[in-house]
Amino acid sequence: MDELPRKSMTEIREAEKLPVVLLLENIRSMHNVGSVFRTADAFLTEAIYLCGYTPQPPHRDIHKTALGATETVAWKYVEKTVDALTYLKAAGYRILAVEQVSGSVPLQRFTLAAGEKIVLVFGNEVQGVSEEVLKHCDGCIEIPQFGMKHSLNVSVAAGMVLWELVRAVV
8 A cells, every 4th residue: 555656635735636526415324425535535526515414524434434535625515405506507517417317418428528617416325316406407417227226326326427537538
């Protein structure tokens, strides 16, 4: 592990970030939140917005899976998801839910335009992204699935979507 090229806290703060904000809406599991922080750190995303009843750091169970990423990834809590989306849209972000809905774009066909800033909205582990929030999105990305369940753990979904975005630009 000592041989891995790790960035210092200063280098992390100054590093160019992937122009992506992750927004977690009503996530129940602190372990999922921590895992998303860790994934956001791995891909140098801009920030995480925690909304609704999504748990927030500091908490032992979040830190258990985040492994320090709550210190390296900028984050903000906003009680009402729509308020966060309104702010981010006004700041020039395109809002995309990661959800299985009519008209969603399969992940492998989604491309991030040069200079484009996006928000990826991930919903509750059981209910998904709420209907109210979907109304404020500019579109939806769907991860194709072929088994019986047609659902993925939210932290797994975040990792898959971020990897596809990063893979296209590296």
